[in-house]
Structures are given as structure tokens and as C-alpha cells.
Amino acid sequence: MILSLCLILLLPLVIGIALYMKSAPLLEREGFTSLVTSSAWSPEEGHFGFRPFIFGSVYVTALSFVFAAPVCLLSGIYLTQFASRKLVRIMHPVIDILAGIPSVVYGVWGILVIVPLVGEYLAPVFNVHASGYSILAGGIVLAVMCIPYMLNMLIEVFNTVPEGLKEASLALGATRWESVKHVVIRKSYPGIISSYGLGLAKAFGETLAVMMVVGNRVQISLDPFEAGYPLPALIANNYGEMLSIPLYDSALMFAAFLLLVIILLINLFFRYLIHKTKKR
Amino acid sequence: MKRKKRIEEKFFIFLAGFATYSLMALLGLIIIIIFVKGVGSLSFSMLFTLPKGGYYYGGEGGVLNAIAGSAYIAFGATLIAIILGLPAALYINVHLYRYRRTQNTIRYLLDALWGIPSIVYGAFGFALMLFFGMQASLLAGTITVALLITPIMIRTFDEVLAATPAGLLEASLAMGSTRSETAFRIFFRQGMSGFVTAVLLSFGRGIGDAASVLFTAGYTDLIPRHLDEPAATLPLAIFFQLGSPIPEVRERAFAAALILTVIILVISLTARHLSGKYSKTIIK
Numbered sequence: 001m002i003l004s005l006c007l008i009l010l011l012p013l014v015i016g017i018a019l020y021m022k023s024a025p026l027l028e029r030e031g032f033t034s035l036v037t038s039s040a041w042s043p044e045e046g047h048f049g050f051r052p053f054i055f056g057s058v059y060v061t062a063l064s065f066v067f068a069a070p071v072c073l074l075s076g077i078y079l080t081q082f083a084s085r086k087l088v089r090i091m092h093p094v095i096d097i098l099a100g101i102p103s104v105v106y107g108v109w110g111i112l113v114i115v116p117l118v119g120e121y122l123a124p125v126f127n128v129h130a131s132g133y134s135i136l137a138g139g140i141v142l143a144v145m146c147i148p149y150m151l152n153m154l155i156e157v158f159n160t161v162p163e164g165l166k167e168a169s170l171a172l173g174a175t176r177w178e179s180v181k182h183v184v185i186r187k188s189y190p191g192i193i194s195s196y197g198l199g200l201a202k203a204f205g206e207t208l209a210v211m212m213v214v215g216n217r218v219q220i221s222l223d224p225f226e227a228g229y230p231l232p233a234l235i236a237n238n239y240g241e242m243l244s245i246p247l248y249d250s251a252l253m254f255a256a257f258l259l260l261v262i263i264l265l266i267n268l269f270f271r272y273l274i275h276k277t278k279k280r
Numbered sequence: 281m282k283r284k285k286r287i288e289e290k291f292f293i294f295l296a297g298f299a300t301y302s303l304m305a306l307l308g309l310i311i312i313i314i315f316v317k318g319v320g321s322l323s324f325s326m327l328f329t330l331p332k333g334g335y336y337y338g339g340e341g342g343v344l345n346a347i348a349g350s351a352y353i354a355f356g357a358t359l360i361a362i363i364l365g366l367p368a369a370l371y372i373n374v375h376l377y378r379y380r381r382t383q384n385t386i387r388y389l390l391d392a393l394w395g396i397p398s399i400v401y402g403a404f405g406f407a408l409m410l411f412f413g414m415q416a417s418l419l420a421g422t423i424t425v426a427l428l429i430t431p432i433m434i435r436t437f438d439e440v441l442a443a444t445p446a447g448l449l450e451a452s453l454a455m456g457s458t459r460s461e462t463a464f465r466i467f468f469r470q471g472m473s474g475f476v477t478a479v480l481l482s483f484g485r486g487i488g489d490a491a492s493v494l495f496t497a498g499y500t501d502l503i504p505r506h507l508d509e510p511a512a513t514l515p516l517a518i519f520f521q522l523g524s525p526i527p528e529v530r531e532r533a534f535a536a537a538l539i540l541t542v543i544i545l546v547i548s549l550t551a552r553h554l555s556g557k558y559s560k561t562i563i564k
Contacts, residue, residue, distance in 0.1 A: 001367040001375070001459075008430055009367055009389055012396065022407045056382065071299045078296035091300065093552060094307050100481075100548050101541065102308065102488025104515040108522065108537040109310050112317055144306065151303075177289040193335040198395065205397025207491040232399045232491070239406070241496050256403035260396060267395035271388055 016260060023254035026247050035254065041218050048251045050258070052218050056228035060210060061203045063139030063224065068146045068203075069196060070268060076154035081166075081180055099148035106211035112142035115213055118225070128225050132216070136224040138214035142203050150199035157191030190277045195268035201263045207232035230256050241247070311541065318538025322532040327539070331501045343536050346517035348503045353493065353511060354486035358433075360426035361482050365433035366475070370463040372434075373441040377449060387438065393431040399491040401428045406495035419507040421497025428492050429482040436481055440474020441467055473558035480551035484544055490515035514540050524542050 005120070026035070026048060038049030050202060064270040079088055119132020161184050185192070215227020235252050242248040331341035337377075386549030388398050405424030414420055444467060452462040468475070490513070499520070512537060521533035 001371040001463075004364045005368040005371055005386070008364060008374050009386065011431075012389075012393055015396070015400065017396075017406045018404055018411075019400075048442070071303070071455065074292075074299040075303055076295040078293075078300045082293055082296065083300065087300070091304065093548075096552075097545065097548050098303070098307050098310075100484055100544055101306050102490070102544060104488070104490045105314060105537050105544075106310075106533065108317075108518060109313055112313055112534075113309075125454050136335065144310075147303065154398065175285060175289050177292050178285075194429055201395055202397075205399065207399040208515070212519070212522070215463055232397065235399055235403060237496055239378075240300060253403060253407060256400050260400045263395055263397060263400075264392060268388075269394040271391050275384060275388055 012260075012264060016257070016264075019253050019257040019260060023250050023257050025102050026250035026254055028183035029247070036258075038214070039220060042247050043248045046243055046247060048254075050231075050255065051209075052220050053231045053234050053255065054258075055220050056214070057230040057232070059135055059222075059224075059228060060138045060142060060214060060230050061200055063135060064142035064146060064203045065196070065200055067140060067143035068150060068199065071143075072147055072150040072154055072199075073192070074193075076151055076158055076183070077180055080155055080158035081176070083185065095148045095151055095265075097261055098144075099152065103145065103206060103209040106141055106213075107209040110137060110209060110213040114140050123225055126225070130225040131227075132214035133213060133227055134225045135214060137230040138210045138228065138230070139224070141209050141213050142206055145206060145209060146199045146203050149202050150195050153198060154192065155179065157188045157195060160191070161187045169171075190273055194277075196265055196268040196271045197273075201266040204266075205259055205263050206234060207236050211236055231259055281371060311545075314534070314538055314541050317534040318536075318541075320535075322535040322538055324543060326532065326535055330503070339469070340504050343512075343517050343532070343539070345501055345503055346512040346514045347539065349418070349497070349500075349511035350514040352418060352504065353425055353513060354483050356418075356422035357429055357486045358483045360422065360477060361430040361433045362428070362479065365430050365437065365478070365482075366424060366468075369434045369437040369441060369471075370467055372438055373444065374449065374463040374467055375459050377446075387435070390431050390438075394435060397493075398428055398489050399490070402492040402495045405492065409496060416496055416498030416510050417443055417508045418497065418504045418511040420515070421493045422507075424492045424496045425465050425486045427488060428489060429485050429534035431487070433478045433482045436478035437471060437474050441471040444470050450540070467523070473555040477551050477555045478542070478556055480547050480554070484547040484551075487547075488515060488540065488544055514543075 030038075030048065033050060036054065038047070039051040040047040041050040041052060056068070079091055079144055083091070095097070114137045115132035117132070118134055118137045119130050123130040165183050165187060166179050169183045170176070174182065210230055211233035214230060214233060216229050216233055217227040217228065218229050221228075235255050238248070238252060242252050287492060310403070325346070328344055329342040330344050332526070372383055372386055375388070403422055405427070405468040407419060408423075409416070409420050448470065450460060452466045493513050494516065497513055497516075499512050499516055500510045501512070502509075504511040518533050518536045518540065521529050521536065524530060524533075
């Protein structure tokens with residue numbers, strides 16, 4: 001029993017070490033900062049600059065967050081404060097199923113719905129020509145995927161706000177919305193931030209769905225209708241050829257290492273915040 | 281002032297309700313689109329035959345190889361996850377019962393582990409494969425997926441075990457049973473509903489995950505017979521067929537997506553049903 005537990009708990013460390021060792025050859029040659037800041041990417045000539053990919057990841061994640069965050073907050077509040085018991089009972093399986101749909105199915109759905117939506121309807125509104133395979137499409141699909149994840153955590157957070165606090169606020173003459181605004185949200189502030197943080201981490205590491213709609217072109221462009229190339233997509237797209245080009249495998253493993261470290265740090269930080277507030 | 285207040289109240293409650301109902305609509309939309317698009321090219325041969333020559337150019341055949349491969353990997357991985365996860369979850373709740381701090385730290389680490397994306401597991405599995413000199417195979421894919429789903433398994437099971445009343449543990453120990461007996465005889469039975477949910481949840485994750493098997497399981501048109509042969513998986517079958525320029529092949533990807541969605545829906549509904557069924561017999 002102890003053995004199996006230790007095995008699992010040591011896993012992140014082992015993964016980290018393995019990926020680091022694999023990426024060491026490249027790190028030794030280029031150095032960490034130049035790898036992360038350089039934007040020259042041509043593996044055949046031995047140039048590995050990760051800036052476009054990091055940029056792509058951050059951009060898609062940020063965009064998805066902008067879409068998902070308000071929906072989650074509002075819906076979390078509605079489900080815990082205003083909704084009838086019946087609606088809550090229906091919504092629980094809805095959220096669970098949304099969370100359980102595999103990433104590749106979201107990708108298919110994105111190609112069928114979001115990509116045409118962006119390419120044929122949204123782009124003409126802004127007077128741009130776009131195929132639809134874009135950062136924006138990636139952001140929307142990612143937002144849909146993250147909503148059930150964040151919403152579940154937010155519901156838990158709002159449910160821990162003591163009933164008495166709300167009642168006190170209502171007794172003082174505040175309306176229901178005012179109580180929510182001034183008491184519930186304020187009280188669960190750390191929880192909301194943590195849920196958002198964990199949602200961001202989840203979005204940052206999502207691979208297949210994003211990669212199917214985001215266009216996968218190595219470039220840095222602020223235009224959301226342009227294609228992007230996030231880090232996970234880089235790893236997933238190029239595994240086939242990575243053993244034929246020198247240092248390429250090392251570069252991809254470095255990308256995985258980067259993902260692991262960033263996401264693990266975000267997770268550890270916000271989970272710590274949650275554990276702290278739970279105790280109080 | 282009062283009027284403004286009332287309008288704000290109405291407006292935000294409306295907005296919140298709208299967000300909630302639109303989520304419901306979203307799920308409906310996703311399922312309907314996948315169904316409508318997929319049902320057209322879904323057929324008997326799609327489900328029960330292997331891809332024949334020229335399949336990826338619109339030829340005859342089906343995705344049985346991927347369905348079988350996915351099932352093998354998900355079953356194998358779930359089995360490994362049970363072997364690793366079951367004792368771990370019981371240990372946290374029975375043996376570490378008096379050590380709240382340790383319990384919390386372990387849960388904290390497991391939660392963080394849950395957050396690691398599957399592509400990182402995939403890359404790690406690939407690094408391991410190279411280290412041991414293995415080829416992409418059923419075994420490598422299964423191990424990678426097992427690592428991915430074990431934290432999910434432990435935490436889901438643990439969540440239910442943690443709700444076990446302390447009196448039950450004390451009563452069992454007072455009767456003279458050892459901690460391990462208490463764990464496997466009493467706590468396991470008590471947490472049965474959680475165990476079923478955990479197993480089905482992990483199985484669902486295992487069958488639907490693509491990024492972790494991308495490097496490690498490989499792809500083949502045959503059903504693997506040995507652990508060291510490559511195996512096709514359903515998510516990857518969808519992904520590869522979608523990349524094809526030929527419309528019929530893309531249509532088939534939609535059908536495969538429908539198959540996968542139905543599998544996931546069935547698993548998720550079964551989990552709900554079963555966990556309700558088993559929770560009737562537990563001691564509160």
C-alpha cells in the first residue's frame with residue numbers, strides 16, 4: 001500500500017527528471033533564456049526558438065479565459081444562489097458530461113461549428129479574410145472545454161459560504177443580488193481566483209482540440225483571426241519526424257518540460273490557496 | 281435610486297440564468313451536431329470491420345481496429361490504475377487516519393498531479409520507451425494511460441472514503457481486526473459506490489484521451505495480438521481521418537466521433553446509475 005502510494009506521489013518528480021534529461025543536450029547548447037526568447041524556428045538548420053509557441057499558448061489561453069470566466073462566475077452564482085433545486089439536479093449531469101467529452105470530440109465539433117462561424121460570419125464583420133482556423137477559434141473551443149472544469153470548482157467554492165452570512169446581509173435590507181455581490185463574492189474571493197488559476201492551467205496544457213482548429217503556423221501575430229501554434233500542438237504535430245533531425249527530439253522534450261513546470265507550479269500555488277482557505 | 285437597484289437586480293439575475301441555460305443548450309448543441317454529422321456514414325461495416333486496402337482513400341472497411349485498440353488500452357490501464365490506486369486510496373483513509381496533515385498534503389499533491397496535461401504524460405511515456413528501447417506498442421500506451429488515470433482514480437475513490445464515519449473505523453479496530461483488514465473488508469465495501477464511479481470515470485478518460493497515446497501506442501490497421509504490437513485508438517482514428525482531403529474519409533471521422541461520444545455518454549450515465557445503486561447499502 002505504501003509502495004503504490006509513493007510510486008504515484010513520486011511521479012511528477014520522475015516525469016520532470018526524465019524530460020529534463022532528454023532536453024539537456026539542447027539546453028547545454030543554447031541556454032534556457034535564449035531558447036525561450038528567440039523566435040527563429042527551423043529545426044533543419046538547428047534553430048530552436050520557442051517564443052512563437054509560448055506566445056501562441058499564452059494568447060489562446062488568455063482568449064479562452066476571457067470567454068469562459070464571466071460565464072462560469074455567473075452560472076456558478078445562479079446555480080448556488082438562485083436556481084431551483086430541480087434545475088441544479090439537471091445541471092449536475094450536464095456539467096459532468098461536458099467535462100467528460102473527450103478532447104478530440106471537442107475538436108471535431110470545433111471544426112464543424114466554430115471554424116466556419118469564425119471564418120464565414122465573424123471575419124467578414126471585421127472585414128478580414130480568414131480561413132477560420134485561427135487563434136480565435138482555438139480560444140472559443142478551449143473556453144467551452146474549460147467551462148465545466150472551472151464551474152465545478154466555483155460551485156464548490158460558493159457552497160462553502162456560510163448561509164448565516166447571506167441571511168445577515170438580507171436581514172439588513174440588501175437585495176439578493178447585493179448580498180451576492182458584497183457578501184458571497186467577497187467571501188469566496190480566494191476560491192474564485194484559485195478556480196480561475198486552475199482553469200488557466202488546464203487550458204494551457206490542452207492539446208488535441210486546440211491543435212485541430214488553431215491553424216498551426218509558426219508566427220507571432222496579435223490578430224486573433226490569424227493562425228497560431230501553441231506549445232502542446234508543437235509536441236503533438238512533430239513527434240513523427242523528431243528522431244530524424246538532430247536535437248529535434250530534445251527540443252520537443254524541452255517543450256514538454258516547459259509545459260510540465262509551468263502547469264505544475266500554477267497548480268501547486270492555487271491548490272495551496274484552496275487548502276489554506278478550506279482550513280479557515 | 282430604488283428603481284436603479286431593482287433594474288440591476290433583475291438584469292444580473294437574468295444574465296446569470298441565461299449563462300446557466302446556455303450551458304445546457306451548449307451540451308445539446310454539441311451532441312446534436314455530432315449525431316447529425318456522424319449518423320450519415322455510420323454503418324454496420326464501420327463498426328465491425330477492419331480497414332481494408334485503400335481505406336484512407338475512401339475504400340471499404342471500418343474502424344474496428346481502433347475500437348478494439350482503445351478498449352484494450354482503456355481496460356488494461358484501468359486495471360493497472362485499480363492495482364495502484366485502490367491500496368493507495370485505502371491507505372490514505374485508514375492507516376493515515378490520525379495524521380490529518382499528511383493526508384492533506386497527499387491529497388494536495390494528487391490534485392496537482394491531476395492537473396498535468398496528457399501531452400506531458402505522452403512525452404514522458406515516449407522518453408521511457410526510448411530509455412527501455414521499446415517500440416510504440418500496446419504495452420507502452422497502456423502504461424502511459426495508466427499513469428494518467430491513476431491520480432483520478434485515487435482522488436475520486438478517496439473523496440467517497442473520506443466521508444466514512446469515524447465510528448466505523450473505531451468499531452472495526454475495537455473488534456480486533458487489523459488496519460489492513462479494516463481497509464479491504466470494511467472501507468472497500470463502504471466506498472463501493474465511489475469505487476465504481478472512480479473506475480468508470482478513469483475508464484472514460486482512458487478511452488477518450490488522445491495526446492498520451494499519440495507517441496506511445498502507435499497506429500495500425502490490425503487488432504493487436506501481443507503487448508509489443510502497436511495499437512490503433514479511436515481518438516487518433518478520428519484525428520487522422522479528419523486530416524484527409526477526401527470527403528468520404530472525413531465523413532467517417534465524424535461517424536467515429538459519434539461512436540466515441542456514445543461510448544462516453546453510456547459510461548457517464550452508467551456511472552451515475554450504479555453509484556446511486558450502491559450507495560443504498562452503506563452505513564451513514
